[in-house]
Amino acid sequence: MHLVIIGGSDTGISAALRARELDREIDITVLVGDAYPNFSICGVPFYLSGEIERWQALAHRTQNDIESLGIELRLNTRATAIHAAEHALSLQNRESQESRIRYDRLIVATGARPIRPPLPGVDSPRVFFLHSMEDSFRLETFLTSAKPRSAVIIGAGYIGVEMADALTRRQIQVTLVEQAATVLPTVHEELGEMLQDHMHSHGVRVRTRARVTALEDGEDGIFVHGEPDWHVETDLVLVAVGVSPDTALARAAGIAAGIRGAIRVDRYMRTSLPDVWAAGDCVETYHRLLGSNTYLPLGTTAHKQGRIAGENAVGGRRAFEGSLGTQVVKVFDWAIGRTGLTEAEARHAGFYPLKASVTDWDHKVYYPGATPMTVALIGDRSTGRLLGGQIVGHWQGQVAKRLDILATTLHHQATVESLNDLDLSYTPPLRSPWDPVQQAAQKWLKVLS
16 A cells, blocks of 8 residues: 655654554655655744754754655655546656656645735845745845844744744844734733733834735835834844645645635544545644634644544544644743633633633742743633633743643643642642642632632
8 A cells, every 4th residue: 555645744744654653564655845854843943043053953853764664755846736536646846847656545734834915025035934944044044144133023923923032032123013912912912911021121122003014125125114104124024924724736636625725624634535634734623622623733733633644544543632722932031822712712612701810930939940920711600611721931930831731621621620639749949839720720710709
């Protein structure tokens, strides 16, 4: 049997590795659109900041590591058409040479593309996107050769705030522009305001409730024009306004699509075509709390879905248990993250949400190095069920691990009150007898009563 996988990033390689674990005889071919299989694109901001010196270190596995398992990698090779009736693909390499390949089972892992807003001037050589290793090389070359002193970042989501940190570390004056009321608009507004103030304290100029309308090349830089009635001249512009699923190939083959054009899959990652699975940033994602599909492109989800697609393509029957949208980001010396639903999302989904928050120390204050941490919880008024949580604190204050406590509680559909029953570890240098997530639970119960 021949398994062909379109895409050599997190999803595609996870699928190939799982298929190989379960079947030592199957032929596996992975089509990689560039020369960088299994690279951590999530690590690119830390390479560009200088915190990681060698871009090669971003490889989860080397090409040799993967090929030593009997997995064929075809680098710089794109699938240009899926011929489902023939179980075949049309291919094209970097030299535009065309060929065909047959498959018995196919996994589509084409990922997502950065959203390219229809702005005048967006094709300027001073405008950058950041979604691939080649994107990072282009930006790194400009940073090294042009030595820019200023930058405008359009979009204050996860990539935007990470890159504001990265460029500031390179002594570049950053202006961060966001249409929403605060930076990181996927968290509660008060937490976004806290992060915004923190970024201000590190020299980042933040402009919220603002929209960029045009980019215009100047003699020594690029002008950014926006509403309401503002403009600024800068040395480079980074556009980071999100991604959309890369599904043109799949849709042209007749594979059903859904939310935002993402490939529609079931819990087993099966598409509407026989012998074709799909996973990662190109597909809809089952949301465990909502009980329905959404579009939620995340690296952790891509790894999980790829592994499931690989297992099922070789005869398994494992279901994807769903995503909670758990994510965390480090910005300067803070970490901020969320899991589950926000208050507005919970209300829209038909729940009766109640929010409560506390701010306390990440460990016993008498032990040196204690830092403040804010935990916000969302629970359902009628059932007491935990619906979501958000945390902001020092990046060494175990924000991510505490967020994982909430994600685990959400996964098991437990109540806010049940957080108090958890037997969590305690020692003064690391925690208090009542952890901040438990203190937040107690605050929520008090507000409820």
